Amino acid sequence: MIGFATPWLLAGLALVAVPIVLHLVPRRDPPERAFPAMQYLEDATRRAPHRLHLRHLLLLASRVLLVVALVLAAAGLTWRGPVPWGGHAPIALAVIVDNSASSAAVQDGAPVLTVLRDAAREVLGAATPADRTWLMLADGVARAGTPAMLAAQLDSLAPRPERLALGSAIARARDLATASGRRAVVVVLTDAQQSAIDDTREADGVIVARVAAPAPRNAGIITLAPLDQPWSSSGGRVATDIVASDTQAVPLQLTLAGRGVVREALARPGSAALLSLPAPVAGWQVLHAELAADEFRLDDRREAAVRVAPPPGVAWTPGTRWLDAAFAVLVAEGRVRTGQEVAFDAIGRAGSIVLPPEDAARVGALNRALLSRGVAVQFGPRLATPVVTDSGALLPGEIAVTMRHALQLPPEGVEVLATAGGQPWIVRDGTTVIVASRVEPEWTALPVSAAFVPLLDVLVRRASGTAGALPDAVIGTPMTLPPLATAVVGPTGRVGLERGAPWVPRAIGVHWVLAGTDTIAGLAVTLDPRESDLARADARTLATRLPGAEVVTTAEAVAAMRSAAGGGDLRPLLLALAALCLLLEAWLAAPRGGVR
């Protein structure tokens, strides 16, 4: 029924011993004075010993009560129920407003964020200036300030495209509030998006105020992937994936910059679609996809970067069965042509795909040739220990590697495209791609695997400098850009890069990766696909995922916060009691009452 804001201050109750000890311990030897009217004194003390004893007891009680009242006030004694004078003992209040992308969904004519923001204002309004308060948003940053300052920040609050992992945000807020030493109260205002509650977290003392209404219907684009980049002049294909609250097909419109609408189709949610598009002009292009507007607009549009370039010319020495067959396929598909732009198993004038020599004695000569070409990568000793390739973007599966050379890389400037046995196996230094094994079955199973032809296509593109767009990046998620990248240009402007440092995308849309003034890659920054699933967790699910949390609706948030704040603040009562004790003590200790 009672609680304390700062219970450790209860140690101050030991001060109660002071008046008791003063009362009990004999005082110093008093001065002596001759006084003839002794019988008057004796009569007086004989007549009122009980009254004096009572006064001394009252004096002791008032002093003890004074100490107790002050210590309890300092410890922030609270009463669970309401008190007539309102208020609560100082608490540490962390308010989490889930303004992640899903809060932009419109419900009953207004964004969900409006409901969350109003509830947050009420919660902060119920806080007192004595409280320590923080406001945490989807960016995960805890902002400290007075309730009024934080409420003012809510005025400019807008949905953020980042995803808020509710469990970890709650854990951080609890740690923050608990560290203050006061009663910690964490209020989470959220649309309770099911996908945001990704793990189970202890949430004692946490109030989860959720939007009780069911989520609005939504259809969103979660995949827009131009395939087989770069596209040739004959066009290319696009894979799309739509997620929706139901299975009803939705109209999808694809637009290429400079070409207008190039394709309209009906997309069926839950099943990937493969659409062919006509060829745009050569160079980097932006592909737009858009669905009909619904209550959640952020995932109704999506962009992708597309590289359009003619097939590179490759020079290789025919005679190797596996290699000949692979290039034949690529030529037939229009992915490459015979030419001098990329030299395979040789160091050419432009791009090169360099394999180790069959004769180990020629490795030194090859290394010297690489150095003279400005390539810092060197072939090391030949290794006959069988390993397998590690799973990666270029080689998803495991490929056996029987023989390879150790690759010696410079500290920076080299992109590792594939590894085997944890060591670099295929690397790129500028337009030179170096493979640590020869593409022969005696060296590796790659030539006889299904991954060989696509890998060869990619390697030729890398060597020719006509690689397609980088994989999509999710907003807010750090990613590593190519080693030569010096800046990124996106919808919000240009961002310089420290070499080797990860880049955190902060805006949705196509970004161009620059190396100096050259555009070396393009990529699309997208919404986290989980944000498109607006399905909300019910109270039971929330209680299961956040054990110990009090799950309420946004309308009940303030009442729950007041209750969790420990109810009524008894400090005014205690201070009044202390003042009363002080007056009583002064009255008792006055000349008529005596001071001992």
Place this chain on the structure above:
Amino acid sequence: MARLGGLDVTTAGIVEGFLAGQHRSPRRGFSVEFAEHRAYQPGDEPRYIDWKLLARTDRLHVKQYEEETNLRAMLVVDASASMGWRGAPERLTKLDYAARLAAALGLLLLRQRDATGLVTFDDTVRSITPARAAGRHFALLAERLAALQPGKGTAAAPALTQVVAALRRRGMVVFISDLLLDRALTMKALRFLRHRGHEVLVLHIADPGELELAPGEETRFRDPESGRTVTLAPAEWATEYRRTVDGVVRAWGTACRAAGIRYVLVPTDLPFGTALGRALAS
């Protein structure tokens, strides 16, 4: 004069000041009365020979006269140890105050040709000065009063009993004391005096420091007579003490009134003129 410590001068000033405010003659009732005959002895003044008796009896007798006053008064002064106390250095001790008051009363009475005597006592009777009306008697009284020093305990009853013996005829007894004594025993003696027809006046000498406890830190109070101690904080007991003192004063007043005795409380910060006025008020 020096022997009297200036008491006679002080007293004369007090009395003159007091009389200046009175409207009655201090010399009323003056007369000389024949006391008895005594056989003539060589050396007797011839003028005192009763010639008429000589003519009738043919024997020489001299007339013996007694100076008669209209009052015989006895001042009974308490000189116990408690009387030697004063609550503040700027005040007189109760004994000094009582001595001056007694001297003033004595001078006043003597000027009225009232025979005035003095009894001083502490735990026993220390001195008895028979009542005389002669003007020079004051010097003796003043000398005795000036020589008073605080004694030991207090035993008023024997002193008052001595007064009975000293005052054969009806007279006036002025009992000057701080009354820190056995009230029942003292009242019994006073009532006896009253029963013998004496007019009794009790002057209760009290230092203001006895009437009210001065505030201050906790103190061990010691009775100079008995040596008993009480330790207390004056501030705590001020009210109760004042109530007790009031009760004591009231009790003395009531008991005295019931016995036909006049009782006057005389704080030692009271001007002597005022004190005399209260004492002699009818």
